Amino acid sequence: MVTNLSSPPSPILFSCLAILLIVVFVSGDVGAAALDAQATYLSQMKQEFTGPAMAGWDFSNSSSPAINYCKFQGITCDAAGNVTAIDVTSWRLSGRLPSGICKSLPALRELRLAYNDIRGGFPATLLNCTAPASLEILNLSFAGVSGAVPDISPMTSLRVLDMSNNYFAGAFPAAAIANLTNLEVINLNENPGFHDWRPPESWLSRLKNLRILILSTTSMRGGIPAWIGNVTSLTDLELSGNLLTGEIPATIARLHNLQLLELYYNNLTGVVPDELGNLTMLTDIDLSENRLTGVIPESICALPRLRVLQMYTNKLTGVIPAVLGNSTQLRILSVYRNQLTGELPGDLGRYSGFNVLEVSENQLTGPLPPFACANGELQYILVLSNLLTGAIPASYADCRPLLRFRVSNNHLDGDVPAGIFALPHASIIDLSFNHLTGPIPATIAGATNLTSLFASNNRISGVLPPEIAGATTLVKIDLSNNQIGGSIPDSVGRLNRLNQLSLQENRFNGSIPATLADLHSLNVLNLSYNALAGEIPESLCSLLPNSLDFSNNNLSGPVPLPLIREGLLESVAGNPALCVAFRLNLTDPALPLCPKPARLRGMRGLAGSVWVVAVCALVGVVATLALARRWVLRSRHDAEHDGVAASSPASSSSYDVTSFHKLSFDQHEIVEALIDKNIVGHGGSGTVYKIELSNGELVAVKKLWVSRRSKQEQNHGHGGCLDRELRTEVETLGSIRHKNIVKLYCCYSGADSNLLVYEYMPNGNLWDALHGAGGWGFGFLDWPTRHRVAIGVAQGLAYLHHDLLYSIVHRDIKSSNILLDADFEPKVADFGIAKVLQARGDRDASTITIAGTYGYLAPEYAYSSKATTKCDVYSFGVVLMELATGKKPIEPEFGETRDIVQWVSGKVAAGAEAEALDKRLEWSPFKEEMVQALRVAVRCTCSIPGLRPTMADVVQMLAEAGPTTGRTAKDAGNKDSSGEHKL
Template sequence: MLPSSFSIIVVLLFSIPSLSSSSSSSSSSELDILLQSKLLLSDPTNSLSDWDPVVNPNFCNWTGVSCSPTNTITSLSLSSLSLSGPFPHPLCLLPSLSSLSLSFNSLNSSLPSSSLLPCTSLSILDLSQNLFVGPLPSSLSSLPSLTYLDLSANNFSGPIPPSFSLFPNLQVLSLVANLITGPLPSFLSNVSTLRQLNLSYNPFSPSPIPPSFSTLSHLQTLWLSGCSLVGHIPDSLGLLSNLQDLDFSTNNLTGSIPTSLSNLSSVVQIELYSNKLSGPIPQGFGKLSSLRRIDFSMNELSGSLPDDLFDAPLIESVLVYDNQLTGEIPRGVAAARSLTDLRLFDNRLSGSLPSDFGRSSPLVLVDLSDNRLSGAIPSGICDGGALEELLLLDNLFNGSLPEGLGRCRTLTRLRLANNEISGEVPGPLWGLPHVWLIELSGNSFSGVISPSISGAANLSKLVISGNRFDGNIPPEIGALSVLYEFSAANNRLTGNLPASLSNLAELGKLDLRNNSLSGELPKGLRSWQKLSELNLANNALTGPIPPELGDLPVLNYLDLSSNALTGYIPVQLQNLKLNKFNFSNNKLSGPLPPLFAGIAYRNSFMGNPGLCPDMPGLCASRQGRTLNRHGLIWLLRSMFMLAAGILILGVVWFYCKYRNFDSSSNLIVDKPKWALTSFHKLGFSEYEIFSCLDEDNVIGSGASGKVYKAVLSNGEVVAIKKLWGASKLASDVDDGFNAEVATLGKIRHKNIVKLWCCCTYEDCKLLVYEYMPNGSLGDLLHSTKGGMLDWPTRYKIILDAAEGLSYLHHDCVPSIVHRDVKSNNILLDAEFGAKVADFGVAKAVEMSGKTPKSMSVIAGSCGYIAPEYAYTLRVNEKSDVYSFGVVILELVTGKPPVDPEFGEKDLVKWVCSTLEQKGVDNVIDPKLDSCFKEEILKVLSVGILCASSLPINRPSMRRVVTMLLEVSPLSKPKVSKDGKMSPYYYEDASSDQESVVRS
């Protein structure tokens, strides 16, 4: 038998005459057309291997081919076959082809109008989820039979052509997630046959919703999310009596919600979230017999909730969080028999919940946090048997917890922090089998932690601080194999720390301060390999400090102060990289480990008399303290007596304070010669900054200079970057300093590191930043501490950094391109919040048309530089997007951007080749919990998209933020009953419910 490829060539050689005339005639056989189309496509997975007339002569049996009874091809479905190449235009010569689907492939050419003109019989054309570029083909409206057109999730650009108003029979038009610009066209209202109009997630220019859309009487879906819409919602849209899905979310719409929307008699869901809508929610939605979902969240709505809001018989989800609503929750909420999802958090609601709330409803998620609600938690809130999340934090709820919560075995998250709830926690609640978060802090709970807690096999966070719990910590707590945080500070706990605590191998935070715990610290603490914070302050603990604490690789916060600990300070503690530690007010004795025997650590050892003889100059004697007290009295008297000389006294004080300033810093403390520029209100002077430039305070050093940690007199901690002087490349220093000041001095964002001020003197330049306790992402991720970055933490870091870059690209005028996005330039605060830093090579990019600005030299770091930047020196925001994609791949794989393991490849190429050859399990960091695999895969797909070799295929950072928000385990891709899906992910979802990440 001849090889497959050879047989195709033989067939084509004998059919050259007919193929040569195929562009102008349909006389070619359908077999020839299929073979010619196959030659145009790249088929890396051999999905079309059976398209071989020698092996399989009957083409009606070939993959994706459907024929009529007369063996004429009527349909081609070639979806998800990993095909690439141009659009196979010969397929349009198939005379009876009515349906063509090439979706979920990698077709990557433009789509010339001429290539589609012969498709006169085509009724369904689905080219979604490919890589097509260029303008939308204007000839599509010339196809007389076309009823379904889906071009979603490509890279089509430019405006929607006016010819799109001429479709004679089109029912579905879907252009979601492209690069379409221009205003939202009103001429689409001329396509009177439309049933679905899906234009979401395109960078349209700001434009209003055309009121003429109300003439589309057959319309069932109007999906305009993320279309830069402005202005009011037209009242006339209430005339769309067949409309089932109305989605205007994530725009800039203003004004009130039209009362006319309550006339949409067929509507199933109305989504207006993330706009700037104001005023009250109108009455009338309760009469809509098909309504299942309302989402008006993240607006500026005011007034009270309508009395009839929950009267709609099928209502399942009511989401009106993050507004300014007042008044009480309507009593009718208790009678909503289909209600599963109620989210009204971040409002100003008051009053109590109906006592029978939950008894008639299959509640799954209830979030009423951040309101002013009071009264008792309804006793039957879990009677529906489906409740998974109950979040009522930051309210005024009182009374005791209902016993029924102890039987709520479906519960996964219980957050009741900062209320006025009292009494004992029902015993069975401690041991619910699926719960992973119990947060009861800031209440008045009493009683003991029940031994039944051993049944909570999935409990990851137990936060019960600020209550009145008493008794012992039960030894059964050691059975919680996935417990990450145990915070029980400010209670009345007594007894010894159970030895079983050492069994908690996943423990990351243990906070038991301000209790009455006694006895010694448990043995076997080496198992706490993920512990980063240990706070046992203000208890009655005795015995020595266990030396094995020094073996904990990621411990950076240690507070054992105000106990009765004895013995030596273990020298092993020098192994720790502690951001904060405190051993004060104990009974410790003996010499200090050499690393701690410095003036900077004095306050960490105060109140340990046995340490004083071995710390000359650090622990003052009683006589010294008396003399200091007399000196202070003298100073105060002198100040009152010499009120007129306060200015002189201040100068003397400054002189005394800084007379021993380290001359090695080459700083001349001459106030008139120093230039200080502040960008925020400062609580310190430049002279206090200079005194901290000591080698003992160095926390980092790089190509541009050294970074010092400075603890100021007001308790504030800052980071000081001292740029290299004239001995280094002075021009580079000046450029970096000027870029940093020009950039950070004028921008404010929670995910951009804050620049407090800058100081200059001759060739010495200082930049003073907010201090980030957890250092850089790169240092943490690629060190022995990488294990402390679990997936939720990594996801938070990715999202924070993306929002920071999105601000630079989209909200700054002109936009700012960072040019050196990398994991070492993403800094982490105490809560692992991420902030973008180091703007020494950043540029404000003025765009002229679409031509990116050219830079004189390459800026960036090896492994992060976009391919086109390296050889063209053309820089725009897409260069940062590529670098950010590399950072995402770092966080997913745990690997650096370049590594000997990759050979001649970088991380991007290694990920792509490993995915193809070995599968995804060989890419994901093995330290990550497999329970998050679904979310990790989604983030991985975002990273690969960002790191595309073609700039046009990379999304904008604003779009990256949107994609990442939809990845959250609490935020599923949005799918409606008609199959509408978020354009960013290929997998379908079974629920159309959407959640919001809440910390």
Template sequence: MAKLTKSKFSLQILTVFLISLSCLEPSQCLKSEVEALLEFKKLITDPLKHLESWKDSDSPCRFYGIHCDQEMVTGISLDNLSLSGQISPSLSALHGLTSLVLTSHSLMGPLPAELSKCLSLKVLNVSGNYLSGSVPDLSMLTNLEALDLSLNSFTGPFPGWVGSLTGLVSLVLGQNSYDEDEIPPSIGKLKKLQWLFLANSSLRGEIPESIFELEALGTLDICINKITGRIPASIAKMRRLFKIELYMNNLTGEIPAGVANLTDLEEFDVANNQMYGVIPEEIGRLKKLTVFHLFKNNFSGEIPSGFGEMQRLNAFSIYKNAFTGVFPQNLGRFSALNSIDISENRFSGPFPKYLCQGKNLQNLLALGNDFSGEFPDSYGDCSPLQRLRISQNRLKGSVADRVWALPNVQVMDFSDNGFTGRVSPSIAASLQLTELMLSNNRFSGELPQELGRLGLMERIYLDNNNFSGGIPSQLGALKQISSLHLEGNALSGSVPAELTNCPRLVELNLASNQLSGGIPRSFSNMASLNSLNLSRNQLTGPIPEDFDRIRFSSVDLSNNRLSGSVPPYFAMVAGDKALVGNDGLCLDEDEEQKRKFTDSALPVCVHQGNGHKSLTRSKLAMLCIVVVALIVFLVGLLFVSYRNFKKGEADWRMRDEKGVLGPWKLESFQQVEFDVDDIHGVDEDNLIGSGSTGKVYRLDLSKGCGTVAVKQLWRGNGVKLMAAEMEILGKIRHRNILKLYACLMKEGSNFLVFEYMSNGNLFQALHREIKPGKPELDWYQRYKIAVGAAKGIAYLHHDCSPAIVHRDIKSTNILLDEDYEAKVADFGVAKVADPSSPKGSEWSNFAGTHGYFAPEMAYSLKVTEKSDVYSFGVVLLELVTGRRPVEEEYGDGKDLVYWVSTHLGSREDVIKVLDRKAVPEPVQDDAIKVLKIATLCTTKLPNLRPSMKEVIKMLVDAEPGAGLRSPDSVGRNDKGLCLDHF
């Protein structure tokens, strides 16, 4: 070994000596290194100006991020500086380079194969970029000790040559899109390897036995793949392992008892597999264990009692298994447990009382078991607790005042138990509370007025209890509340008009109580209200006339004592079922014709005199005149457009060899070489699309200059649309915005030249199949497309000044390149937002596509960026469901947003929404997270929708597999959208 080290050292000395001989003088070496670094800089965009210090007049050793040894560049360390561009092959000229670190940027393109010439490299880390293409063969870099290519977009074969880099201590290749392949057994040759990260690398088959010979390995991470087979007993030989991450694969079999011999083991995660059997009793003796995750498998039996003696256990998640018996009562007693999820098992007996003994517990999730007895009062001292969900058990008794008053709790879920007693006024201390779920218990007493002090509250579910007294008017102070369910109690008194002051209230259910008095007329002003249920009460008086203003998707006023005429539009939306049991209601006389369509059982109202009737008929006649005039106008417009279209086609086919039409006028926006005659000679055989603005052709440029897309615009509006695209696309640059290369104009002909997107548009890709039953886009590709499109739109909204509103976001306007990178296209109707108007700009021409319209487009021409957010939400729904925005199945006048909204009542319903062909069970929870983002984007009120920056943050959190390491990341919300145990 000493001889080998001495030989290696001599070789390095010789290499440096030869390099020095290659330069006639030291300054010449420095000059070549400066040139190499400046070539690298040329291909880089540096928005934060960190590379401004790189000047040809300076020594490279003074450059930012450059490290030298004896005036030779040995290291480049540029981390998280928002760089974009490509990595230049010129870096291969840095013969003394031992470390190249370019992490967490937006670098694109290939990893230069020329880097294999940097024979001194010990560290190569380019993680967290958008590098693509195949990974070049770097097997010549025999000095490499750390190789990190993770979190990029590499494709092609998995780099099996890494087995020859026997000096590697750290091998990190995961989070890329390699071709599906098996783990190369040659990795077992890397005897020095301490860290192996192959997560999310399209790997299949079994783990090679050779890997279990890596006795120096500390971290084994092969999660989020398609690995099959069992965990072999030989894993016990890897005595230095402290982290095992094998979650989200297709592993079967039992946990080997030999795992208990890994005495340094700190983290063990085999969640989301198909494993079964009992937990070996010996594992309860692992003293250093901090994280233990088995959720979503088929394990059974009891939890070893040894877990109750552990002193370092921090996260324990075993939900969705079949564990039984009494849960270890001491678990958490001697450790600072932070998060525990034991939901959806079959635990019985008393509820464990020491889980927060260490005063560190933030998440306590135990729903869906068979615990009985009272909930321990000791949890009232658990001040760090943020999420408390113990629903669907057999717990009883009252909840201690101290528990109601937990200062940091955000979610409190006691639903579906047998609890009694009151909700304590001390709940006023829970100022962080956003969700209070007490459904289906036997709570009683009056609702505390202190609920109105919880300013962050979003959802209250107190249905099916024994609450009495009035509804506190103080609830009107809850500015964030979206859902209020008080049905199925014994509440009395009037419906508080103060609820009108809740600007975000979407769902209000007060059914099956003893409420009296009238429906507050002010409810007509609740623009956000979408679902209203006041049925089975004792309400009197009329339905407010202005209820016509509210566009309900669900309403029920049945079985009350309401009287008077029903507002016309409301009668049509509500239907008879929502109005039955109110003997005093009647249809307005002018609604008689509506009977032909609804067969309403309500009687016709009797009016004194005909004045009212005459006035209504006059209004109806005026409306008919306006409609007829509008139809005539549209028909005429279509006729003119058709003539222009035919004339445009005729002109297009004209060829005048003598140049009668005059010379071409060219305006170039980005560098691309092409001959004008190429554009003029596009062939109909290369037609790839045709729409309302023109035809699009695929064109292979002469001289091997690549391929472009050419849009020939129709006459008429074509010039205006061309001007709009030139105005916007000519100025902006972003990787997720389609590039406009040039514009060509000639009398009678107008062309736009774009970059060519080989995979067409998203709509086409969603509905293409590689083979019957197998869609072209899997969930990982769909997620990548969602993030890319979101970044493009966010750039328009947040990075352009003033902001740009696209106004026609849809799946056909999201184009896909060869790597399925998404790019937003078609800016013909886009507008620059008016920065001086806080409510957006008012444009006279309507834009958009049916199925993607934001609701406010129906009543206002004031459009803001939030209309794009709504349309993007529809695109997300397309990605999640695989469905079209408008289908007959949704119902007359209904769209995808409506259809999805009818499937959010339970997890089973939500699963039915997902595109089963592209969203297999292992990624269902990730797809559900994206579904939630889509529902937020398509909220009816614009001000309730997130910004595109916020959308990107949420999408990052929904990355496939990203939440699986969290012990409480997946589960369900029984009252609404199935998302997680939160």
């Protein structure tokens, strides 16, 4: 049939064309409306979130915003202009996610909000992002999100769910997760606020696509379920930092795709399954900090891709399999604190880029592995406390990347390779307690990052080279019990960061350099048991009240008066030629009186008589004045108490006296000054007085009333009248000599009250200095002053934790317990709840009494009442945050259930440390050093105690980040480090 083209179109054709035009028109309207809705939502986001990065979302330059937003940073669109992804990671935003996100952005597949401050808990608007086509990737890590996790099961399109490092609490969303059958990644790491829970077996049948399961520090309990071995898609399984018990199921060996297995910091028992050697894809395994027994399976050590093997702090026995020496991939071997025996693999590190050797505190024998640094990448050699023998391999001297070299407490012998002392990046060189020989070379000047040189109890000889002053970062030197001779170089006085100088039991001769008085940071100076001669420089007394020991030398001349005043005559004992200028009392040790000058020895007769008369007259005048002052004080006391009976405790109580220093006052002078006008503060247990003594000195007196229980204990002969906490403080402070620990002069204990007499601190406490009305000036002092406060407190705590026979845990470190002297030198005070840890072989000696102050308490108190030195480290981290930020531990701006630790950690994680710094120091030239201090504080406040550094390490890190040089603190160490070893 031939169509007639000239005939008019049929009505049907017109109808079809009309319908088509309507569809096109309506579709265009819908598309434009959708694009406008997207622009509106993004504009709402800009309004809801504060942060400078949002300025880039500029809607002001166009009447049609939909044209521009696809070009905004953080926005990804498809070809039709539909928003498919929002990524504002680390934008330092603060605010709430507007509602209606999935309705307004129907094509959204990825939402990344990590490292921001998301308010209002889990964004409820996301629960409307339902299938079939909806959100697939949600990243809320390090976003400060708190509260409960709602039922997220409607979000069935999710493939990646990352809510790690937040503050979620309440029930774990186990059932909801089981319904998200498309999940490939689950990361809820570091959310310890979840209630105790166990993973449900329903995960096995539903999460078929799961590749990464990270549930570390989520309060998971019970045993590792055997069915986990059937989730064969897993490549990464991390369950560390939980409450897991029982044995490691051998069924994990079925996870043939597994590359990373982390089960550290649990309470797992039993042996390490040999079947794990079937995991041929495995690169990292960490089973540390458990209670595992048995041997390290050779099958695991032979895995072809193994890079990291960590099983430290268990009860493993047997040998380290020699097959590890054949590895071409191994970088980290960390098996310290076990019961391992035998020799280290001879070829260890020969064929791989070996980086970390940590085998301390075992029973290993034989030589050090000669090829450990064969590939020039070794940074840590930590083999402390073993039975190793032989010489230090010469090749180690050329291992320039070394950061820590610690071989102490072994049986090593031979000369120390000279290059060991000159390693350019090493911060710790520890050779102590071996049989090592040879000199300390002049090349030590090249050790420009060295903070600690430990070589005590060896056979090192030669002299101490003057070039040691080139190692300007030194904080601690301990060369005691060696055979070093010659004089102590004057140049040592240029090591202005030096905190400890121990040279006792050597062969040093010559005089004591007066330049040592320039070491203003020095806490320990021990020169005993040498052959030093000459006088004790008077200038060294400026280092008091720190530990000074000049005993058992050949010193002569008068003992400086400050040493006598401090009751430190024992520190000069064993020097027969020393003398005292005069007797303070009849209890002084039997040091002879210094002879009179020759021109006076022959004076007799009238001149001598005049001298005697003058002295007697002077003594009489002083005694008369003292009696008169006492009468005046007593009169004032009686008047101010308005006729209080003479038998009142303040005026006539009889006290037992326990003194710890030479006293320039007596009991009556203290008691009679306990009047209202001298009160400077009140506490929960008593009153504090500021008292000016007759000699012009000031003391602080803490008056504590005796409790009924203490009186009962007194009546039964239990500890006199001292309360338990008071007795703790007296026993603790009485034995301490450190410039950063408050000095306790004496204790007066009576039937109704107890008096503690301390040195007076004119600048009060750190809390008032930082947070008092207007900051009263301290907040405006420069960062070097604050840094000095921080490092002083750290040094005091390091002394308590590491330098005493038994560690002392303070248990209540807070800014109000840090006192400040006239020069803002800090002193740690208030030891009422301190505890001496007498370990008796227990590696983790601890106390079990809950103590401390909210805001400063370590998080482990939430599930354990044990207090260890790591609790003090956490509390110090809070104080360090106060110093750097000027904020209190708890502030309204931190939001609900948040504190300064969470707030600062979020800022640091997001790279926004500068925003957290004290605004009163915003013009400080030391901002980088303040940022480094915040990073140290974050490490101190890690939620896992074992990952916190020791206080000794903190001293070093703060010294390295000191404002005098502007150097940055090293961020050395990670989860495989122990405070005692790597850091």
